Amino acid sequence: MADLKTAQDKLAAAAVRNTEDPETASVKRILKLLDKTAKSNRTYGPTNPVAQKFAQQLFEELTGHLTAYSKLTFLVHRSELRFNDSVVYQTDLSDGGESFAFKLYADGIRELSIYEGLSLEDLTYFLDSIWGNVESGQEDDDLVTRLWSRNLSTITIVTAEEVAHSSSHNNKTDRAGTIMSSSDSSLRDLLDRERTSRMGEATVSEAESTNQGKRVHSGLVGFEVTDEELTALAHDIEAERGQDSRLHIMEMLTAVLASERSSAVLTKLFDVWGDIIDRLLREGKWTELEHVVSLLHEADAVRPDLGEEHKQQVRAHLNGFGRPDRIKAIETYLNQHPDSSTAGLSTILLLMKPNAVPGLCSLLANLTSPVHQAIVSEALATLAKDNPEPLINGLRDRRPSYVCRLLAILTKLKNPTFAESVEKLLRHPDAQVRKAVVHAIGALRPSGDGLKLLSFVNDEEESIRIAALKLLISGQYSVSFSHWLPILSADTFGNRSISERQAIFHAVGATCGDEAVPYWESLLTEWSWLGRKKKEELAVLAAKALGKLGTPTAVSALVRGSEKGSVTVRQACAHGLSHAQRRTRNNAPAAPSADKEPQP
Numbered sequence: 001m002a003d004l005k006t007a008q009d010k011l012a013a014a015a016v017r018n019t020e021d022p023e024t025a026s027v028k029r030i031l032k033l034l035d036k037t038a039k040s041n042r043t044y045g046p047t048n049p050v051a052q053k054f055a056q057q058l059f060e061e062l063t064g065h066l067t068a069y070s071k072l073t074f075l076v077h078r079s080e081l082r083f084n085d086s087v088v089y090q091t092d093l094s095d096g097g098e099s100f101a102f103k104l105y106a107d108g109i110r111e112l113s114i115y116e117g118l119s120l121e122d123l124t125y126f127l128d129s130i131w132g133n134v135e136s137g138q139e140d141d142d143l144v145t146r147l148w149s150r151n152l153s154t155i156t157i158v159t160a161e162e163v164a165h166s167s168s169h170n171n172k173t174d175r176a177g178t179i180m181s182s183s184d185s186s187l188r189d190l191l192d193r194e195r196t197s198r199m200g201e202a203t204v205s206e207a208e209s210t211n212q213g214k215r216v217h218s219g220l221v222g223f224e225v226t227d228e229e230l231t232a233l234a235h236d237i238e239a240e241r242g243q244d245s246r247l248h249i250m251e252m253l254t255a256v257l258a259s260e261r262s263s264a265v266l267t268k269l270f271d272v273w274g275d276i277i278d279r280l281l282r283e284g285k286w287t288e289l290e291h292v293v294s295l296l297h298e299a300d301a302v303r304p305d306l307g308e309e310h311k312q313q314v315r316a317h318l319n320g321f322g323r324p325d326r327i328k329a330i331e332t333y334l335n336q337h338p339d340s341s342t343a344g345l346s347t348i349l350l351l352m353k354p355n356a357v358p359g360l361c362s363l364l365a366n367l368t369s370p371v372h373q374a375i376v377s378e379a380l381a382t383l384a385k386d387n388p389e390p391l392i393n394g395l396r397d398r399r400p401s402y403v404c405r406l407l408a409i410l411t412k413l414k415n416p417t418f419a420e421s422v423e424k425l426l427r428h429p430d431a432q433v434r435k436a437v438v439h440a441i442g443a444l445r446p447s448g449d450g451l452k453l454l455s456f457v458n459d460e461e462e463s464i465r466i467a468a469l470k471l472l473i474s475g476q477y478s479v480s481f482s483h484w485l486p487i488l489s490a491d492t493f494g495n496r497s498i499s500e501r502q503a504i505f506h507a508v509g510a511t512c513g514d515e516a517v518p519y520w521e522s523l524l525t526e527w528s529w530l531g532r533k534k535k536e537e538l539a540v541l542a543a544k545a546l547g548k549l550g551t552p553t554a555v556s557a558l559v560r561g562s563e564k565g566s567v568t569v570r571q572a573c574a575h576g577l578s579h580a581q582r583r584t585r586n587n588a589p590a591a592p593s594a595d596k597e598p599q600p
Contacts, residue, residue, distance in 0.1 A: 024086050026065045027072060031081060031089040033058045035100040042128050048258065049301055055127065059120050066116040073113040075187070076104045079232050091236055091316040103130060107143035111158035118154040126155055158187040173189065250276070254295060258302050263309075269478050270313040277317060284333040286344030293318065293351065321348060322356025325566045331363050338369040345372075349379035354387035361390045365402045377405055381412045390422045400430035407436040411443045419444040423452050438467045450477030450511055457487055457504065465500065472507035479511040481519070488519065494534050501538070505545035514553045520546055524561030524569055539565065540572040547576030552581040 037054040045051065052487050054199060065072060075082040076087075081089035091099040104112065129146040144159055253269060253276075260266055273296065280289045299314050306314075320326070330348075334340070352360070357380065364376045384391050394406045403425070410418045422440045425433060438456055444451075456468035471477065487493065487504070496504075508516045520542035526535065543561060546554040553579065562573035 023069055024083060024088060026068075026076065027083045029087045030058070030061055030065055030072065031074070032099075033061055035089065038100055038127055040128050041130075045258065046124065046128055049304070050298075055120075055124060059118075061122050062114065062118065062123070066114065066118060070116050071113060073111065075114060076101060076110050078102055078105045078229050079236060100130070104143070108160045109144065109157050110160050110163055113156045115154045115156075122152050122154055125150060126152070163187065247536060250292065250295065254302070257299065263307065266306075266310050267313070270310060270317070274317055274320075274515055277320075278326070278329070281329045281348075282333060284330075286342070286348055289348055290344045293347075318351065319353060322352035322359060324359050327356065327359040327363050331366055334372045335366070335368050339371070341372065342375055346375050346379060349376065350382060352379070352383060354383050354385075357384050357387045358390040361394050361406075365394070365397065365399060365404060373405060377409055381409050384409065385413060388415065388418070392418065393423060394420060400428075400433050403428075403430075403433050404436045407433070407440045411436075411440045414443055416444055426452065426455055431464065434459060434461070435464050435467060438464060438471070442471045447476035448478070450479045451483060453477065453482055454479050454487075457507075462500070466503065468501045469500075469507050473503065473510050475510045477511055481512040481515040484508050484512065484516070485519075489517070494538070498537065498541070503546065504539050505541050507546060509545050509549045513549065514551055517546065517549075517551075517553045517557050520554075521557035521560060524557065524573060525564045536566065536568050538570045543569065543572035543576040544579075547579035548583075550580040555580050 016295045033054070037058045040048075040051040044056075062072070073083070074265070079091040079099060079101055079105070080087050089101055089315070091101060124149070129143055129150075144157065147155065147157060212293075253272060256269055260269065262458045273292065277289065277292060280292065296314050296317055300311070349360070360376060360380050360383065364373060364380065367373050367376065380391070388410070391406050391410055395403055397403055397406075407422065407425075410422065419441060421438055422444060425437045428434050428437065434456070438453070441452060450472050453468045453471055456464055457472075459465050459468070472479070488508070493501070523535065523539045525544040526539075539561070541557060546558050558576045558580065562570045565573060
């Protein structure tokens with residue numbers, strides 16, 4: 001493990017020192033896409049639309065690179081590819097499957113070069129050759145044999161046997177390692193120079209013919225293991241142990257889906273997907289569930305030949321997230337793990353259909369975390385548009401907090417038909433519920449008869465009274481003065497704060513207009529020694545309300561009050577008249593301009 005740690009530290013230090021140029025960055029992108037394309041060819045087959053899409057992306061990226069740099073050459077090691085002393089590809093065990101670098105290395109390739117002019121046909125043949133997806137009769141050939149049999153002009157290779165042959169001719173035991181670590185030129189250039197010096201007067205064509213015969217026989221050199229490679233192998237094994245087994249299993253199942261032809265096996269395969277969904281729900285793996293959903297949505301693209309039976313299985317999985325047992329599994333996990341991550345949970349809930357609304361209402365009622373409750377509420381606000389009855393029925397629940405959350409959802413839906421059900425909670429024993437009812441009525445019934453709101457003006461909770469008065473003051477509601485009179489004449493009316501009494505007077509004026517003027521005029525002109533201070537307070541508030549009303553009837557009442565009232569009342573009436581006059585001027589139509597001739 002000490003050697004492994006040292007190797008890791010050296011790699012990290014080298015990565016820090018390395019300054020990546022644009023060409024190296026381009027090579028990394030190409031090799032990453034090449035690996036992905038090769039694996040998709042092996043998994044889905046070269047004729048699959050997914051594999052063809054990746055191949056086209058690789059061809060476009062590679063063509064752009066070759067246009068800019070003419071050639072792409074990299075050295076092949078067991079678990080990595082190198083370009084100009086930089087590691088441009090490393091084995092990623094988390095992806096599963098056989099490494100692209102190891103596949104080249106195991107088949108005896110030590111250098112691969114791709115040249116400008118590469119055609120899509122040659123690239124496709126190369127990809128097919130890597131995993132053996134080639135024409136009949138070549139399945140047992142190694143990669144070197146396949147490439148040399150095609151004699152591609154835009155793809156060349158250097159084999160392990162060539163490197164070993166060069167070092168044995170020079171009697172230098174470390175020559176192979178020196179060649180493999182060289183970065184000032186390609187292996188092909190170095191080998192060609194050495195071959196020329198060895199053969200003297202021999203023609204270059206004869207040397208090429210001899211060497212080509214050897215290429216098709218990859219020697220055992222390709223499987224020799226150095227100490228450095230052992231260290232890298234130990235690192236790979238450690239990484240493989242830490243691989244997520246679930247993701248690996250899902251990748252295996254995807255590969256089976258892409259290649260399996262037996263209808264019975266595919267039926268069992270989709271049954272396994274259902275078991276995986278249940279397991280991930282119980283474990284709260286929401287993001288992994290999103291991955292499963294994505295795979296199921298792509299099933300038709302991966303296998304366009306799926307029969308109707310299997311398509312129905314896929315639809316059943318996608319439409320089955322709202323099953324009662326699955327919703328119960330979500331509830332159990334969330335309540336047992338209140339601080340767990342909720343990433344992806346909203347997506348899973350929104351996958352459910354409107355028939356899942358009753359189950360989601362039960363989930364909302366039983367959750368303990370406000371964060372989880374908010375996520376479920378958002379989902380219900382979307383799903384309950386077409387199935388609101390469970391929300392309405394839930395208003396009869398005895399849990400106030402749950403009823404408040406349902407009222408908030410109904411308020412968001414803004415369906416006026418819900419108002420009648422909401423108004424049944426006017427006398428709910430919980431103050432928070434009554435306050436939520438006021439806000440819901442304002443959203444669901446924003447105008448019209450304000451009698452339901454008027455019942456809240458006598459509520460024992462001041463914040464509820466003020467919330468109802470704000471809606472009544474808006475001028476969108478109408479209430480007969482005969483309904484206001486019991487509130488105004490009650491012995492407890494004088495015990496309310498001045499601000500609340502003033503708000504009530506303004507609400508009276510906004511809902512019944514001149515119908516309240518006689519009552520206010522009586523407050524201005526009535527004279528009494530009993531409770532004089534209280535009555536003067538009401539008279540002053542009446543003068544303000546009349547001035548705000550500003551109608552001719554209200555102005556007449558203010559004039560009479562300024563003549564018959566006390567000093568305090570007369571001053572209040574004067575202010576009221578001033579306010580009414582300003583309001584009249586502001587509402588008057590603009591006078592015609594003097595330079596305009598009157599219309600006939």
